[in-house]
Amino acid sequence: MFKVFLRLWHIGHFFLKDSLAFRSQFFISKLMEVxxxxxxxxxxYAILISHGVKFGSYSPHTMLSYFLYTFITQQIIASTRLNTIGDSIISGQFTRLLLYPISPLPLFLAWEIVFKLFSTLTSLVYLIPIIFFLKSYLVLPSAASSWLALAFFILGILIFALLTLIIxxxxxxxxxxxxxxxxxxxxxxxxxxxxxxxxLLGPALTLNPFAYINYWPSRILLGSVDFISPFFALFVGVGWLIIIYFIFKLVWSRGLKSFAGWGN
Amino acid sequence: MAKYLPIIRQNMLMSFKQGLYNPFSALIFIIGKIVRFVFFLLFLFFLFKKVPPIAGFDLYDLMFYFLVFNLIDAIAQALWRGVYHFDAKLYDGSFDYTSLYPVNTLFYHLFNYIDPLDIITLPIFIGYFIFFVVKLYFVPAPIFVVGFIISLFFSLLAVMGIHILAMSLSFKSKITGELLWIWRNFSQLGRVPVRIYSKAVYFFLLYIIPVAFIINLPARVWQANISLNTWLIGIGVDLLILIIGLITWRRLRRSYVSVSS
Known part of the structure; x- marks a missing residue:
């Protein structure tokens, strides 16, 4: 167990060094996020607070909070380095990964964990002041909804990672x-x-697999959901995860068989 | 000018060969672009159809402003897509190589990749714009249509100035794409009339990052909702951005140190 942890630690450490090779790039990409x-x-703010526009059952404050939470979930769930794998397969660099003394899936997971932790922690530098500034306009999550949202966060991370690997x-x-x-x-x-x-466009749309990347974690942070049971949504999400996992297994096993590793 | 047109034509031909060598990928990309455009229009329609006019702008005004924004954004992406990869040329040394070409270096890098996939989707956006204004919105007096086209041209000059500015700053930061994305983030505030924002934001979009003049100006001319003086100031601001871009390029290029490729 310790050996595995140490191995993952080294993978994460090198991965972080690689990501920070160009500091100005990192700084400007954060500026882009801000x-x-x-x-x-x-x-x-202009549409909801200044002009008081109301969309469906969402009050202006709830809607503003929703958009802030979708941004945060986007930062945590959809910030990924797995999207570089496709190019490494084409360039042939993927061969190198296959020679590592660790199978690809744990390796990708180690990358993801380090990247997400790093991305989230650095985003807090600007997120905390912005949340503090907007505090009076926001619907802040309760302890109970935060725990449920955590379950949706984990589900969203897994679904998104597998979808990215399939692509x-x-x-x-x-x-x-x-x-x-x-x-x-x-x-x-x-x-x-x-x-x-x-x-807003009907409850059926909320059960599509992409909804677990942004919609559900953000919606749960807002509090009570009246149009559908959050536990039912969680159950459907787990179902999607299983289906997507089998698609991932199928596509990758066929892909690895056809991989020729040319040019490297 | 006669010297540069064949170069643009040649670059365009090469870009088309490069961009369309995998027709299936090209088709998926074009479908993606059209789907995104349709989704955005549907999003605007469904979200704002039941809300009262915002600061006097109704659903069709908002859609019109979005279409003008989309037109400027799409033309800019089609013409200056190569700028997004300018930083790579500073790393791999190809900037040294192209600096020796018997052609203006700035011109070469601005137009060295005219995106064929954006060029293909452009007629669809223009076509929908014409359909929208003729069937769903209104067509103003001919003088305002001419004014709209002139304003659009100057807006594109300003956007070109911003692309030149991003390329110039790359000599220091070694990054271009993200700098352009920062501009594109701010430009998205112009998807709606900037007058809907608070006074502080309006001031910012008027004087600091003049999205009001770059993105909104053509739409205001179409609506005949602008005085001659304000229009002339807008045109002046657009030109000023281009001049700032050119001056910055001239100055910062001096700081470039070859990578000895």
């Missing part, structure tokens, strides 16, 4: 992955609830 959040808050596996069968990745993000962008609460 501007993205500020723009979102400015836009929705990366396109690299086994094609000479490029960018178009599939783009289409995935377009679909995910609208079905995960980052642009609007999905229940």
């Amino acid at each position: 501007t993205s959040l500020l723009v979102m808050i400015i836009f929705w 990366s596996a396109v690299g086994f069968f094609s000479t490029e992955t960018w178009s599939a990745t783009f289409l995935f993000w377009v679909l995910a962008g609208f079905l995960n609830g980052q642009y609007f609460p999905l229940d």
Whole structure:
């Protein structure tokens, strides 16, 4: 157990060093995140608070909180380094990963954990002041909803990681992955609830697999859900996770068989 | 000008060959772009159809402003997609190589990759814009249509200035794509009329990052909702951004040190 932990620790350590090789890039990419959040808050603040616009059952304050929470969930769940795997398959660098004394899945998980921890901790630098500044406009989560949201967070992380790996596996069968990745993000962008609460267009939409990436963790943080039982949603989410896991296994086992590892 | 047109044509041909060498991927990308565009329109429609006008702007005004924003954004992406990868040329030394070409270096890097996939989707966006204004919105007097086209041209000059600024700053930061994304984040505030924002934000979008002049100006001309003086100031601001970009490029390029490739 200790050996495995030590191995994962080393993987994480090297991965972090690699990510921070260009400091100015890191700083500017964080600045990009801050501007993205500020723009979102400015836009929705103007619509919801300044002009008092109400959407469905959402009060302006609930809606503003929802968008802030979707941003946070996006940072935690959808910030990933797994999207680079597709390119490494095409370039042949993936061969190197196959020679490591650890199977790919635990390796990817170690990368994800380190990357998400690092990304979340660095995002807190700007998130805490913004939340503090907006405190009076926000619906803050209760202890009970926070625990339930944690379960949705873990589920969302697993679903998203597997979906990203499935998209990366396109690299086994094609000479490029960018178009599939783009289409995935377009679909995910609208079905995960980052642009609007999905229940505004009907409860059925909230049970799509992308909804677990953004919508459900954010919605649970807001408090009570009256149109569907959160536990039923959790149950459906676990069902999606199992289905997506089997698709991942199938696609990757076929992909690895067809992988020729050329050019490296 | 006669010297540069064949270069743009040649770059465009090469970009098309590069971008369309895998037709299936190209098709998926184009479908993705159209789906995103349709989703955004549906999102605006379903979300705002039941709400009262915001600061005097109704659903169709909001959709019109979004379409103008989309037009500027799509044309900019089509023409200057290569700028996003300018930093890579500083790393791998190809900037040294291209600096020796008998052509203006800035021009070469601005237009060295004209995105064929964006060029293909552009007629769809323009077509929908025309359909929208003719069938669902309104077409103003011809003078305002001409004013709209002129404003759009100057807005694109300003956006080009911002791309030049990002390339110039790359000499120091060694990063271009993310700098452009910071601009694109702010430009998204122009998807709606900037007048809906609070006074402080409006001031910011007027004088600090002039999204009001770059993104909103053509829409205001179409609506005949602008005085001649304000229009001239807007055109002046657009030109000023281009000039700032050019001056910055000239200054910061001097700080470039070859990677001895």
